[in-house]
Amino acid sequence: MLHTGRWRPWLYVGPALLLTGFFLVYPTVMTIVRSFFGRTAQLFGPNVEFVGLRNWAYVFTNRVMLAALRNNALWAVLFTGCTVGFGLALAVLLDRVRYEKLVKSVIFIPAAISMVGASVIWKFVYAYRPPGVEQIGILNAFVVALGGEPVGWLIARPWVNNLCLIAVGVWIWTGFCMVILSAAYKNIPRQLMEAARIDGATEWHVFRHVILPLLAPTAAVVATTMVIQVLKVFDIVFVMTNGNFDTEVIANRMYKEMFNFFNYGRASAIAVVLLILIIPFMILNIRRFTQQKGGR
């Protein structure tokens, strides 16, 4: 510790405290309070109306909101399962080939670009033309070449279009999971796997009983990180469908309530839902993280 007197330290930490206090602490408290009030922007003023739980009733009964909650659940399960699953598979498989580095770069590149950019890329993959006209989206070109009818991937509700949006998210985030899981995989002592192989274990057994248990803690941290990401999913949906055709998600709905319908009470309640959903996963992640640190 440095000896700096009583006031000096506040010059160092003060700006950070002021900024986070104003931009994060104050609004969080206000948004929670706001979720019990009516639609106006000002909380202190003549038009303020206390509405009790009316916004909350809306959040959990409105048809579009229920679809949004359902879609976020779908995202959480499929997106997390696919990103972590593919990341794990790639980490293990790529270790066995000589061109590992090159493929890793290829898979990781989408992490660099904006989700807006990725959405444009995939919107073009999903492009739809009516039957008989030449398809310019590669996915429909495939379908037609195989003798099928072209599909309106982003319009076919509710499963096809949601799956197509989730695929974009998976494409963006798999590289991230792969890099972390690959680092953990390379930390496993090679003798452990060799010993199992000498004892006659098949490659599948080695994976199932040696590799998987040792990677499980890392995979769990990655999975919770993915869940936190996916609960806040916004850009992909905003750009590709704007929540139409039953693809609404919580974050996009919150944006709409705020900027299209100017209902600040409802928008606040939706934001609080997001916070409540995220907190348990954050606690899980922080706890696991500190455990890992302590164990090292």
Next chain:
Amino acid sequence: MDPRRMASRAPLHLVILLFSAIWIIPTLGLLITSFRDPAGIAGSGWWTVFPRLFSGGQFSLQNYVGVILREGLGRSFLNSLAISIPATMISTFIASFAAFGFAWMRFTGRRWLFMLVVGLMVIPLQMTFIPILPIYRKLALAGTFPGIWLAHTAYGLPLTTYLLHSFMSGLPKDLFDSAAIDGASAFTTFSRIVIPISVPALASVFIFQFLWIWNDLLVALIYLGARPRVAPMTVTVANLVTNRGQDWELLTAAAFVSMALPLFVFFSLQRYFVRGILAGSVKG
């Protein structure tokens, strides 16, 4: 290698090839399309260019000229720079002071204030927009660059402070003792010793923060709105998708312009970049 072993490894290579194809083909389609003329794009799939790849006349830079000059993407590129660079510099600057203070200075409430700042990572940004926006409007900060610099700085602080703190608190104590014996003040120790040693950590933080802001859509939509005069590229491209959704010659070129800088950073600073992305994944 004997043929039996090669045959048994064939499925492995096939699976990897399949993954690589899914990751390359969509981006390749975008890139090729962005150089084709509108009639070509609408008339045939981008993969049909391959048989006559070198016949000439099918590729041009017209689409890029169009989006940059006529669709305002050139302006947006500059806006993105004017938003990302100062915001990243301010937040790294403030976070390094705070990290140093929390790591090496004694003051009341040090521990719990640090926990509070870092704990704010759990707050989804959606929780903050509604109370801040009216204040921004009153102070005429909405729709201005300083307004979004401040917002991005504050939103980035929990994570940047945490990352720099874990680096700085790991520095050896002797370093500070010997500096104190030499009569160095806290600020001299910070600026002459701690900052130079922390350059690798600062670089990672800088890159992730820069890319996060560069690729951000939500915060820009909230605080800048859709005004073309100040809109960054993400907002402009999203607007193009809404208004010109079928004009693929514009969309593909615009998307590629918006991805150019991150891709450049990716290929030139890959080591820091990967570290930065991994560190930044928990943010807001």
